[in-house]
Amino acid sequence: MSLFWALFAIGVLALLFGAILGYAAIRFKVESDPLVEQIDQILPQTQCGQCGYPGCKPYAEAIANGDQINKCPPGGEATIKKLAELMGVEAKPLDAAHGVEDVKKVAFIREDECIGCTKCIQACPVDAILGAAKQMHTVIVDECTGCDLCVDPCPVDCIDMVPVKQTTQSWQWDLKQTTTGDIPVKMVS
Amino acid sequence: MAITPSFDTVMERLKRQDLWQFPGGVHPPGQKSLSNTTAIARVQLPEVLYIPVRQHAGLEGSVCVEIGSQVLKGQPLTYSNAPYAVPIHAPTSGVITEIGEHTSAHPSGVPELTITMRPDGNDTWTELFPIHHYQHLDKNALIERICDAGIAGLGGAGFPTHIKTSSTKPVEFLIINGIECEPYISSDDRLMREHAWQIRQGVDVLNHLLSPKCIVIAVEDNKPEALKALNIACEDNQEIQVVSVPTVYPAGGEKQLIQVLTGREVPRKGLPNDIGCVMFNVGTCFAIADAIFSGKPLLERVVTLTGTALQKPQNVWALLGTPVSHLLSYAGYMPHNQNEQQVIMGGPMMGFSITSLDTPVVKITNCLLAPAKNELPSAADERACIRCGFCTDACPASLLPQQLYWYSKAKDHDKTQEYNLFDCIECGACAYVCPSEIPLVHYYRKAKAEIRNQRDENDKSEKAKQRFEARKARLLEEKRLREEKHRLAAEQRKQAMAKDGSAQDKIAAALARAKAKKAKTAAQTEAVEQPIDAPQKSAESSTVKDKQAKVAAAVARAKAKKAEQTTSAQSQPASEKLDKQAKVAAAVARAKAKKARKQAEAEQGVKQETDVIDPTATDETTAAPGKKAKVAAPVARAKAKKAAQKAAQSEPAEAENDAASVAEVNDKEPPKEKTAEQIKREKVAKAIAKAKAKAKQNKSGENAE
Numbered sequence: 001m002s003l004f005w006a007l008f009a010i011g012v013l014a015l016l017f018g019a020i021l022g023y024a025a026i027r028f029k030v031e032s033d034p035l036v037e038q039i040d041q042i043l044p045q046t047q048c049g050q051c052g053y054p055g056c057k058p059y060a061e062a063i064a065n066g067d068q069i070n071k072c073p074p075g076g077e078a079t080i081k082k083l084a085e086l087m088g089v090e091a092k093p094l095d096a097a098h099g100v101e102d103v104k105k106v107a108f109i110r111e112d113e114c115i116g117c118t119k120c121i122q123a124c125p126v127d128a129i130l131g132a133a134k135q136m137h138t139v140i141v142d143e144c145t146g147c148d149l150c151v152d153p154c155p156v157d158c159i160d161m162v163p164v165k166q167t168t169q170s171w172q173w174d175l176k177q178t179t180t181g182d183i184p185v186k187m188v189s
Numbered sequence: 190m191a192i193t194p195s196f197d198t199v200m201e202r203l204k205r206q207d208l209w210q211f212p213g214g215v216h217p218p219g220q221k222s223l224s225n226t227t228a229i230a231r232v233q234l235p236e237v238l239y240i241p242v243r244q245h246a247g248l249e250g251s252v253c254v255e256i257g258s259q260v261l262k263g264q265p266l267t268y269s270n271a272p273y274a275v276p277i278h279a280p281t282s283g284v285i286t287e288i289g290e291h292t293s294a295h296p297s298g299v300p301e302l303t304i305t306m307r308p309d310g311n312d313t314w315t316e317l318f319p320i321h322h323y324q325h326l327d328k329n330a331l332i333e334r335i336c337d338a339g340i341a342g343l344g345g346a347g348f349p350t351h352i353k354t355s356s357t358k359p360v361e362f363l364i365i366n367g368i369e370c371e372p373y374i375s376s377d378d379r380l381m382r383e384h385a386w387q388i389r390q391g392v393d394v395l396n397h398l399l400s401p402k403c404i405v406i407a408v409e410d411n412k413p414e415a416l417k418a419l420n421i422a423c424e425d426n427q428e429i430q431v432v433s434v435p436t437v438y439p440a441g442g443e444k445q446l447i448q449v450l451t452g453r454e455v456p457r458k459g460l461p462n463d464i465g466c467v468m469f470n471v472g473t474c475f476a477i478a479d480a481i482f483s484g485k486p487l488l489e490r491v492v493t494l495t496g497t498a499l500q501k502p503q504n505v506w507a508l509l510g511t512p513v514s515h516l517l518s519y520a521g522y523m524p525h526n527q528n529e530q531q532v533i534m535g536g537p538m539m540g541f542s543i544t545s546l547d548t549p550v551v552k553i554t555n556c557l558l559a560p561a562k563n564e565l566p567s568a569a570d571e572r573a574c575i576r577c578g579f580c581t582d583a584c585p586a587s588l589l590p591q592q593l594y595w596y597s598k599a600k601d602h603d604k605t606q607e608y609n610l611f612d613c614i615e616c617g618a619c620a621y622v623c624p625s626e627i628p629l630v631h632y633y634r635k636a637k638a639e640i641r642n643q644r645d646e647n648d649k650s651e652k653a654k655q656r657f658e659a660r661k662a663r664l665l666e667e668k669r670l671r672e673e674k675h676r677l678a679a680e681q682r683k684q685a686m687a688k689d690g691s692a693q694d695k696i697a698a699a700l701a702r703a704k705a706k707k708a709k710t711a712a713q714t715e716a717v718e719q720p721i722d723a724p725q726k727s728a729e730s731s732t733v734k735d736k737q738a739k740v741a742a743a744v745a746r747a748k749a750k751k752a753e754q755t756t757s758a759q760s761q762p763a764s765e766k767l768d769k770q771a772k773v774a775a776a777v778a779r780a781k782a783k784k785a786r787k788q789a790e791a792e793q794g795v796k797q798e799t800d801v802i803d804p805t806a807t808d809e810t811t812a813a814p815g816k817k818a819k820v821a822a823p824v825a826r827a828k829a830k831k832a833a834q835k836a837a838q839s840e841p842a843e844a845e846n847d848a849a850s851v852a853e854v855n856d857k858e859p860p861k862e863k864t865a866e867q868i869k870r871e872k873v874a875k876a877i878a879k880a881k882a883k884a885k886q887n888k889s890g891e892n893a894e
Binding site for chain 1 (some may be wrong): 293295297299361507631634635638639642645646649650651652653654656657658659661662826827831
C-alpha cells in the first residue's frame with residue numbers, strides 16, 4: 001500500500017511541475033534573435049547583389065542555410081571575421097569571384113549629361129536617386145550605399161563612383177602617415 | 190555615488206577657500222614665464238587670411254559672400270542656419286579672393302571649406318550696433334546677439350556660447366574659468382591681467398542672462414597678478430567670488446574644475462547644467478563684452494607664441510584666419526633650432542602638430558608652440574607596458590588607462606566602452622607619467638574615432654536596410670495593384686460582352702469570314718491542282734469541295750447578313766479603316782525616316798568621337814547645331830557604349846582598334862533594318878487590306894448569286 005502512495009505522490013508532483021514548466025515556457029518565452037537576423041545585422045546592407053543574391057537579407061538566409069561566408073566584397077575582411085565568429089566556422093579570404101574589397105564609394109551623376117531616362121532610379125535598391133522622366137537625376141549622397149547597380153543601366157554613362165572624401169569628422173588619427181605627426185604627450189625639461 | 194554637496198556647504202567652503210580635490214593629476218613644469226612677461230602685442234596685418242567656415246564644435250554656417258566681393262571689418266561671411274551653427278566674420282577689410290578648400294586647423298590637416306581674403310590695409314569697420322542698456326533688452330535678443338557675434342568657447346573646446354547661455358535649467362554656480370592649467374600657455378593670464386574690467390563686464394552680462402545664485406571666478410595660484418587684477422575688478426560685487434585654485438594639471442578641465450569648486454561630479458553622458466553649474470572661459474567673457482557693449486563680433490583672439498625655437502616668445506592679438514607662419518615670423522621662428530619642423534597648436538599636453546605652416550589661427554587656437562631640440566620627447570621612444578599603474582594614479586577621471594590601452598590596441602571596442610573610454614578627457618596625464626613613454630592618449634583617440642565611425646556606419650546600414658525593405662514592400666504593393674486592375678478590367682470586359690450581343694455577333698461574323706476565306710483558298714488550290722491530276726478525279730473532288738464551300742459560304746452569308754443588320758453600312762467603315770491604316774503607316778514611315786536622318790547625324794558624331802578621341806569633340810558637336818545635336822550627343826554616347834560593349838564581347842583582343850569600325854557598321858545597320866521592318870509592315874498592311882477586299886468581293890459575289 002505504501003508503494004502505491006509513494007507512486008501516487010511522485011506522479012502528482014511530476015504532473016504539477018510539468019504543468020508549471022509548461023506554463024512558464026509559454027508565459028516567459030524568450031524571443032531569441034533568429035540566426036538570419038543576426039547575420040543580416042553583420043552584413044553591410046549595401047544591397048549590391050555582388051554575392052549573387054538579390055540583397056543582403058537573401059544572402060543572410062543563404063548563409064544560415066550553409067552558403068559560404070566570403071562572398072561579400074563591400075563588407076570585406078571585417079565582415080567575414082564577424083560572420084566566422086557567429087557561425088563558428090573558419091574565416092577565409094574574400095572570394096575574388098564576387099569582386100574585391102574597395103574603398104567606400106558613392107555614386108555621382110554628371111548632371112548636365114543626364115538625359116532623364118529614370119533607368120538608374122529603377123536600379124537603385126535603396127531609393128537614393130531622385131528625379132523624374134526627362135528631368136535631371138541626382139544622388140542623395142547620405143542614402144547611397146555605393147552598390148554600383150546604377151552604373152550599368154545608364155545609357156549615356158554619366159554616373160561615376162566617387163570615393164567618399166575624408167573629413168575631419170571621419171578621420172581616424174592615422175598619424176603615422178605624416179613625418180612630423182604624432183601627439184607630443186610628454187615634456188622632458 | 191558621491192553625495193552632492195548642497196549650495197550652502199559649497200558657499201561656506203568657498204568663503205573659507207577650503208576646496209575639494211579631483212583624483213589624480215600631475216605637476217608638469219609650467220614654462221609660463223617664457224611668454225607671460227610682456228604685454229599682448231599687435232601684429233601687422235598678414236598678406237592673406239584663410240578663414241575656415243567652421244571653427245568651433247558644431248555645424249558650419251552658410252556662406253553669404255562671393256569671390257571678388259569687397260568686405261568690411263566685422264562683416265559676416267556666413268550666417269547661422271542651425272542651432273549649433275555660429276557665423277564667421279571678416280577680421281579686416283579686404284577682398285574675398287577664393288572660397289575653397291584649405292588646410293584645416295585639425296590634427297589631420299584634412300582640407301576644409303575656407304574663405305581666403307586679401308586685406309586692403311585700411312582696416313575699415315562695418316557699421317556696429319552697440320547695446321548700452323542690456324538689462325532692458327529681451328534675453329533672447331541678447332542671446333541672438335551673442336550668436337551673431339560668432340562667439341564659441343575660447344577655452345579650447347569651441348562649444349557655441351549661445352547654446353550654453355540659453356540653458357533653461359536653474360543655474361546655481363556660474364563658473365568663470367581662468368585656470369589655464371596647461372604648460373607654456375599664458376594667453377588667458379595676460380588677458381586677465383590687462384583686461385580684467387572687460388572680463389567683469391562679460392560676467393555681468395552672463396549674470397543677467399543666467400541669474401545664477403553665485404558667481405565663481407577661478408584662477409590658478411600660479412597667476413597672482415591675474416588674481417589681483419580680477420579681485421580689483423570685482424570688489425564692488427559681493428556675489429562674485431574670486432577663488433585661487435591650487436596648481437595641478439588638469440584643474441582647468443570643465444569637470445575637474447567643477448569638482449574642485451563644488452565637490453559635485455558631472456554625471457556620465459551628462460552636462461554641467463545637470464548639477465546646476467555653467468562654465469565659461471575668461472576669453473569668452475571678454476568676447477561677450479565686446480559683442481554687447483561695442484557691437485564687435487569675434488574677430489581676433491590672444492594667442493601665445495612660445496617655445497625655445499622662437500626668439501621672442503610672447504602673447505599677441507591674432508586675427509582669426511592669420512596663417513601660423515605670419516605669427517611665427519613675427520616672433521622670430523628659428524627652424525634650425527629644431528630637429529625637424531614642428532609647430533604645435535595648443536599646449537604640449539593636449540595640442541597637435543600642425544601639418545603645414547599655412548594653417549590658420551581659429552577661434553580655439555590659444556597657443557602656438559615651437560619646441561627646440563630635446564624640449565619635447567620624440568614619439569619613437571615607445572616601449573612595452575610594464576604594468577606599473579602610474580597612469581591609474583594620474584587619471585583625473587578615475588579610469589583605468591592601462592586596461593583601456595590594452596583593449597584599444599587590441600581593437601576590442603566593446604571592452605573599451607565597458608571601461609568607460611568615452612569618459613576620458615584626453616588630458617594626457619597618463620601618458621605624461623608613463624615610464625615606457627607610451628602615447629596612451631593617441632590610442633584612446635584612435636579607438637574613439639573608430640568606435641564613432643563604426644557607429645555611424647551601423648546607423649547608415651540600418652537606414653539602408655529600412656529603405657531597401659520599404660522599397661521592396663512598395664514594389665510588391667504596386668505589382669499587386671496592377672494585377673488587381675488588370676483583373677477588374679478583364680471582368681468588366683467579360684460582363685460587357687455578356688450584356689452586349691452585338692460583340693458576340695461580330696466575333697461570329699469574323700469567324701465566318703475566316704472560314705469563308707479558308708474555303709476559298711482551298712478551292713483555289715484545288716483548282717490549281719486540277720489540271721495536273723486526273724480530270725475526273727479532280728472534278729469529283731471539286732464537286733465535293735464546291736459543295737463544302739457552298740455550305741460554308743451559305744453559313745458565312747447568314748452570319749454576314751446578321752452582322753450587316755447589326756452594324757449598318759459596314760463596308761464604309763471598313764474602307765475608312767483602310768484609309769486610317771494607310772495614314773498611320775505613312776506617319777510611321779515619316780517618323781522612321783526622321784529617325785534614320787537623326788541616326789545619320791549621330792553617326793557623324795560618333796565618327797568624330799572615335800576619330801579624334803579628344804573629348805572636346807563631343808562638346809563641339811553639341812555646341813554647333815543646337816537642339817538636334819544635343820539630342821544626338823547622348824544618343825551617340827549611348828551608341829558608343831553599346832558598340833564598345835559589343836566589341837569587347839566579340840573580339841576582346843582587338844577591341845580598341847575595331848570599336849570605331851564596329852560602331853560605324855552598327856550605326857549604318859539600324860536604318861536598313863528599320864526600312865526592312867517598314868517594308869515588312871507595309872506588306873502585312875497590304876495583305877490585310879487585300880484580305881478585306883477579298884472578303885468584300887466574296888460578299889458582293891455571294892449577294893449577286
